[in-house]
Amino acid sequence: MIWIIGCNGMLGREVSELFQKNKIPFIGTDIECDITDISALAEFAKDKNIKWIINCSAYTNVDKSEEEEPKAYSINASGAANIAQTASLIGAKLIHISTDYVFNGKGNSPYKESDAKQPLGAYGRTKSAGEDFVAEKTDKYFIIRTAWLYGKNGNNFVHTMLRLFAEKDSLNVVVDQKGTPTWAGTLASLLMTIIQTDSDKYGIYHCTDEGETTWFDFACAIQEYAFDAGLISKKIPINPVSSSEYPTKTERPKYSVLSKEKIKNEFSFIPRSWDAVLNDYIKVRPKSV
Template identity: 50%
Template sequence: MVWVIGSGGMLGTEVCRQLDNSGIQYVKSGLDVDITDIGALRAFASRWSVDWIINCAAYTAVDKAESEAELCKKVNEDGVANIALVAQECGAALIHISTDYVFDGTGNIPYTEDMGLAPIGVYGKTKAAGEAAVIKNTKKFYILRTAWLYGWAGKNFVYTMIRAMNSRESLKVVNDQRGTPTFAGDLASLILKIMDKKIEYGIYHCTDLGETTWWEFACEIQKQGILAGWINEKGKNCTVNPCSTEEYPTPAKRPAYSVLSKEKIQNALGLTLPQWQESLKVFLNSELFKKEMIL
């Protein structure tokens, strides 16, 4: 039995969809089970014989976290510590989702799993602390670091860009932050493969392949969005201008370079991950694409 925590979010929704399609039995929880209350987690766990716990719950509002540090810590560190403790108590293997933001972004080669952490904002610091809590409190765990996640369920950069292009003559997008867009469908698929193959416990980097900037990503969204029929006439003529991080200040500082090396996960599972452009095409051309999100 699999327990999906944070089942109502973008990744959690996709994980549940793929579990359904695979015929794998699972239970799910969202806001109905408060992860910051270990009693609530224990009560839920006691009702099921759980072999796997997939934690998709997180505080992910990167900028808001700077002014809501206590709440961010409560969810991303304290809540994760509780989940890890419950996983250890019921003998379940834990799959926990982390982020590229645990690195400071000052490098220029893809980060490997054994590189030292140096988060630069509240969100990244709480996610790094969450990783430490997993390692401290349970033995059977997979920490999956991902980046620039988008999916069919919920708000994300792809939907936002298409909506902006279809309503504006021009827009500015940051062009000096490099990373890798990751389709939630690909990450969910990796999670199911990890459960099936039962690879060695530890930390793995799980994004799509390739690297790009937010501006280049936006340009590819416009190009593919036109072909998929989601970009209207105004959107086709929308000028997407590159800008620097300094020109687009945000409350939270972001890593300038946060590309993750995927060699470890690819070798462990014996597969090649898709290029991010290929996965964007899958996302845009699926019947699961939510038109209402671009209106």
């Protein structure tokens, strides 16, 4: 049996839907099985013959984590440790999801899995500690770092932009941060590949869609594709601004492109270009988004 933890989150729901579509049996839990309580995890896992655990649960509010670091730590670090310990206890393989925020964003070529970590803020620190706990508590782990995630089941940049295009006359969007937008469905497909091949190629991996862009160009692409798809009826001016003109509580990485070489080599998993994936995503979006 496969256990999806955090099954009501943006990624968790995407994974659940993909598994349902492919008739892969799984059980899902979310906040009702609190990952900060190891006895709740052990109790749930009892007698279910769980072979795989996918941890999609997390504290994901990047800015709020500066004020609530202990809470973020209890979920992203201690919670991850509890899940890894439970996985080890029951002999299950663990897929744990992590983030580009473990890096300092000062690089200028795609980050490899082996590159040194140096988180800039509380969210990244707690996620980085979670990775370390996972590696310490179990041998059978896959840590998959992703970035700039969007999908139909959560608050994300694509949905925010679509709402703002309707509400505003113009928009300022940051132009000096680079990364790769990633559809949650891409990551869900990789997770399915790993499980369907019953992989034991344990370790750290990076998975995003292909290519790189800025938030500004991402916003422009969303507007173009949404207009072409008839999702919005007018276009508004989008102005490029620097990060210093758009201050946030947590410093954002300037460069957070992740290398995909390892997933290509180990799993023959070839992500598609972020803009092609985005265009397809927008074409099938209902008008209500």
